[in-house]
Amino acid sequence: MPEFALENTMVGEILERWPKTAVAFNRLGMACPGCVMAPFMTLDEACKAYGLDLTKVASAVRQNIGPATPDRPKEEK
Amino acid sequence: MDIDARMSVLERSPFFASADRDTLKHAAETASELPIAKEDQIFRQGEEASYSYLLAWGRVRLDQTTSDGRNVVIRYLGPGDLIGTVAVLRRKPYPATPVAVEDGMTLFWSAEKKAMLIAAHPVLATNAIELTGSRLEELQERLREVATQRVERRIAATLLRQVRHAGRRVEEGVEIPFTLTRGEIAELTATTLHTVSRTLAAWEQEGILSGKRASHLVITKPHRLVEIAEQE
The missing domain is CATH 1.10.10.10 (Winged helix-like DNA-binding domain superfamily/Winged helix DNA-binding domain)
Known part of the structure; x- marks a missing residue:
């Protein structure tokens, strides 16, 4: 599977595409699930806001993303 | 707007959530259009509620004047939001004045047409309850904030x-x-x-x-x- 740029993806989009990633955010003490600002902040910006290391957060988030992941968000309604 | 353009506006409105194409088409065909310019008042508080509107695009501020003459902003409305519908369905005067904060477009239905649409397509009644419920929730949240x-x-x-x-x-x-x-x-x-x-x-x-x-x-x-x- 091609690796895509998780750090530039909006946190809201990550949570919407892979709802299980909420587990990772919660464990890291990041209050992103359900946050009004999640659709507007990239993972990189969220890490900076919390003073957390992007590489560590991204790898924790990836563990909650299944292997058969589409490369782009689904377009259908 | 042609019927297809109206339908694509309607299908994005929460009032038409889960509505099938027949419902959207029926609503699109029975609607009229009213373009609004910045500062326009769509109707005035206290007037008889004869028409119910849906904001196709643009942004509208809902103003209410209190009995001692103060103006209160109730909320802001965006594309897909309903305007005046509750007053129309309850046969009460409009409780507030919607003012365009930018140029936009509305679709509207007479009280009779709106009642007919809801009777013909019960999903709209369910959606109306959902919408009034979520507004009530938002108001309760504001009330709690003010108090505490x-x-x-x-x-x-x-x-x-x-x-x-x-x-x-x-x-x-x-x-x-x-x-x-x-x-x-x-x-x-x-x-x-x-x-x-x-x-x-x-x-x-x-x-x-x-x-x-x-x-x-x-x-x-x-x-x-x-x-x-x-x-x-």
């Missing part, structure tokens, strides 16, 4: 509500993409203009917000604003 919370927290919550409703990502942060004056924020927060000005100036100093983008507020530290809104 510090004013900074309430102002932050007011701004976050606008973000939830219409927020847009821009390079510097998250923009509230319409003019929102300090006086309007004061009314929405139930505080004074002076308090809003003092609080926003402090937040600009801290780099939480910026008011420079064409009179639109940009939240440059979104995370910090959420923290303020949630602090005990």
Whole structure:
């Protein structure tokens, strides 16, 4: 599977595409699930806001993303 | 707008959520159009509610005048929102005055046509209950904030509500993409203009917000604003 740029993806989009990633955010003490600002902040910006290391957060988030992941968000309604 | 354009406006409105194509087509065919220019009043508080509107595009402020003559901003409406529908269905006078804050377009139906649509397509009745329920929830939230919370927290919550409703990502942060004056924020927060000005100036100093983008507020530290809104 091609690796895509998780750090530039909006946190809201990550949570919407892979709802299980909420587990990772919660464990890291990041209050992103359900946050009004999640659709507007990239993972990189969220890490900076919390003073957390992007590489560590991204790898924790990836563990909650299944292997058969589409490369782009689904377009259908 | 042709029927297809109207249908694509309607299918994005929560009032038509889960509605099938027949419902959308029926509603599109029975609607009329009313373009609105900035500062236009769609109708006036106290008038008989003969028409119910749906905002196709643009932005509308809902104003209510109190019995002692004060103006209160009830809420802001965006594309897909209904205007005057509850008054029409309850056969009560319009409770507030919708004012266009930018140019836009509305679709509207007479009270009879609206009642007929809802009778023919019960999904619309379910959606109407859902919508009035969520407005009630938002009002209860505001009431609780006014009764219990510090004013900074309430102002932050007011701004976050606008973000939830219409927020847009821009390079510097998250923009509230319409003019929102300090006086309007004061009314929405139930505080004074002076308090809003003092609080926003402090937040600009801290780099939480910026008011420079064409009179639109940009939240440059979104995370910090959420923290303020949630602090005990």
